[in-house]
Amino acid sequence: MASSTLFMQKVKVNRGQLILSLLIILSAVLAACGSGGTTSTTSNKNSTLVLQANQSGDYPKNYNPYSGSVIGGTQGLIYETLLSYNRLDGSIKPWLASDYKVASDATSVTFTIRKGVKWSDGQALTSDDVVFTLQLIQKYQGLDVNGMDSYIKSVVAPDASTVAVTLTKPYFPILWYLGGQTYIVPRHTWSKIKGDPSQYGDPDPIGTGPYVTKNFTPQLVTLTKNKNYWQPGKPEVTTIKIPAFNSNSGVELALEHGQIDWTNLYIQNVEKSFVARSKDYHYWYPTSDIVYLYLNLKKAPFNQLAVRQAISAAIDRDQLNTAGEGGYEPAATPTGLLPTNSSYLLPEYKGLKFTYNPSQTASTLESIGYTKGSDGIYQKNGKQLAFNLNVVSGFTDWINDAQLMSRSLNKAGMKVTVNTIDYNTYYNNLQLGDYDTAMLWTNPGPTPYYLYNALLGSTNTAPIGQLAASNYERWSDPATDKLLNQYSSTTDKTVQMQAIQGLQKILVEQLPSIPLTYEPYWYQYSTAKFTGWPTQSNPYAAPGTAEYPDIEYVILNLHPVN
Template sequence: SADVVFTLKMIHDHPAVDYSGLWNVITSVSAPDNHTVIVKLKQPSVPILWYLGGQTYILPQHLWSSVSNPVTYTNPDPVGTGPYVLKSFTPQLYVFDRNPHFWQPGKPYINEIRYPSFNSNTSADLLLSQGSVDWTGLFTPDVNKTFANRDPAHNHYWFPPNNVVTLYPNTAKYPFNVLAVRQAISVAIDRNKLYRIGENGYEPPSHPTALVLPANQGTLSPDYANASFTMNTARAASLLERAGFKKGSDGIYVDRNGKRLAFNLNVVSGWTDWVTDCQIMASNLQAAGMDVKVNAISYNSYYSALQMGSFDTAISWTTTGPTPYYLYNSMLGTTNTAPIGQQATSNWERWSDPATDRFLQQYASSLGSTEQQQALSGIQKIMVEQLPTIPLIYGATWYEYSTARFVGWPDQQHPYAVPAPYAAPDEEIVVLNLHQV
């Protein structure tokens, strides 16, 4: 219990690592004995159990008490309770060995896990097709031809939807703080082309509320039961012109001050499906009178730009949880954002809206399902009408695996964990179920 108290107090003292906003609702934490922790709250908070129990990793006080700044500490000699320990690390490969002191006797069953690094989907696809990879989370064009059909008895995949891929407009800067611009961007995008070409038919267009359907059908407001996105370049032009933009001689709109509607669209280089998606969107937006440059950069540069707000627009994922509240709170809650130049934990578009925050607070403090649904419906209205972010397509859980050497994988009949190797903490659940053939 002392480690729990230490961890929570450390998070309090360093708000930059309070990724779940715990101390927005916690008032104190104490440990009356070695096995009990008392957390007191400012008000009722339905989500706190998920954030504490599922999203907060406990640190050993005897090792971390000497760390002066956990925000910048690189933890060169990590100590944990997991089933594997780091054996070696290079930029090309890192290797984990079985932890002989793991707290579950007899587990894990696999002695070593090797994580090779690839500079693009294409290079990883090659090894996958050659049978050199046992488990990956990879966008693979024509996965049946390049992987599954090469060894139907052993090569398998499953791409269940688990989030919404979204275009994040930086609403803390002009012109993305103008609703008409966000609306014009959205209506100009051909989401069916993203689905068919960019994502090879794996990820269909998303719902305007950003809900993952049909999984969250029960929380969908009746007002949006039949809502969908439709590309309409003419409407995009109309929206911009009503907002005072005029088309220049080069076909690009300019505002009342003569500033061209030109901006960058960030994406990670090597993420071939998203790069293609961005190229499609840039073409769509060009046709609608917006000059968009696809900015393919390293992951570190891309993620840092999201956090610090040093971007115009970016394609990215969304965070999920037990109910849509967790998506909306992560993506839209003011407590999860920051001014440009300061680190935002998840609200990268920097949406800060009192009405949105009131609905989030209503859900978090309500024990009744009626009040919670009212709050979710209110946020859905904001998503549809104000477009704080611009939903694009359903984000698949990329998951390919081979049973040639190991068995025990999750599949559609046994969905015991999120199956992708990048899904924490589920990847630990998966490796603990694997056995060598």
């Protein structure tokens, strides 16, 4: 159920240090701010928020929430979901739905649609809009970015305020996808679309969210407050400006000049290069996901557990954190759990950590018949233990990580070549299984199930040469699938806990993919104009400008500085 669209969006935001024309940067930023950062009027200062978008380069005029090229912020700021999830703690709040109920046998979900919600053109939101949206997703594969169709048997509206979704089989995780990741569109406008709506640019969107479009150029998107928004008194931020940047370095330049309020960057030495510049500059990096070393399990020797264990023992994760990631990405746990999911930890794994141990690598390889050649590289049956490690050109921190791993693995007796390639080739090779090893993050959700399912579920993989959804290492194991099904087919929290703990044992004992480091939500913000940002002491939403629909929850909590 992983989304390739979301995968691609994340790449564009978190990585890349390309050369940028200063003229393009400054003209975009100055347009976004109305004037230089120090000469803004008081009214503009207290009402306009400037943020980094989720793309690089010029914008297409596309507000379709189900399009891979949608303008960042559309999902949440213009189109909303039925439920609000806090990804940091898994808690759920009603949103466009005022209530919801999952059947005790997990075979259906019923939503009560909130009364008094209007579309931005003044028409009322009803259950017909929700049914229409879900039926569109069922009909057009391009809209089904979360793979829901196979789980939905029927969608009906018993009345104007109720939507009943019957499932093809028990599947509790559908609530996250239906409630937290499905953006409701208006029947009265989208029913007029000719052809496949996944190809529709939606240039004049009508949403229920707190903002509507005001101005558009390829270099600057401006949103303004929706006068029909259903939450009284919100938003207090009246205008959102989203300038286009061609690279992270352009955003950093805007930060230096105080011309942007909220960013989603990897910044080296953020304390010195950002926070030290102003008392108003802050950052917070809660854990988002786990970066893994994916190994192609359909290729020898990665199909051997001992080889995977030997590779893992030769990786110095502390070095990756300090030398590769500036100290912002500590070593991940062997269980594959995020720190926020510690309540799921199997007691016997408390304190379990990876250990950098090249001598263990040697003994493990030698125990299965590998011997070192005169060049120091292990070999078996006349074949060297040699492989490529794929990483994307432009992902500068990951390139550093890959080179660090290569040196450690080479020193431990493996010939590892870092293969730096363009993103499209990298991603296509992962999907088709045309690679040896590769660095990649994971796709988490409100509980550990979503990460495990995306990483290990056989329904998310495919034979070599066919497109895999997210299980790119191609792990296919009946015991794993049984545990995933155990979790998904019940509403019993105890049974779900047992399943998650069983999946931990598979990760620890069989190492289907090698956890490297915890990746954070990259998140920097300024309190010069607005307060109310999510912080470690008030973690009400996933921060950063690349999290959808969470971007909406953040902005709705902001208050202009008087």
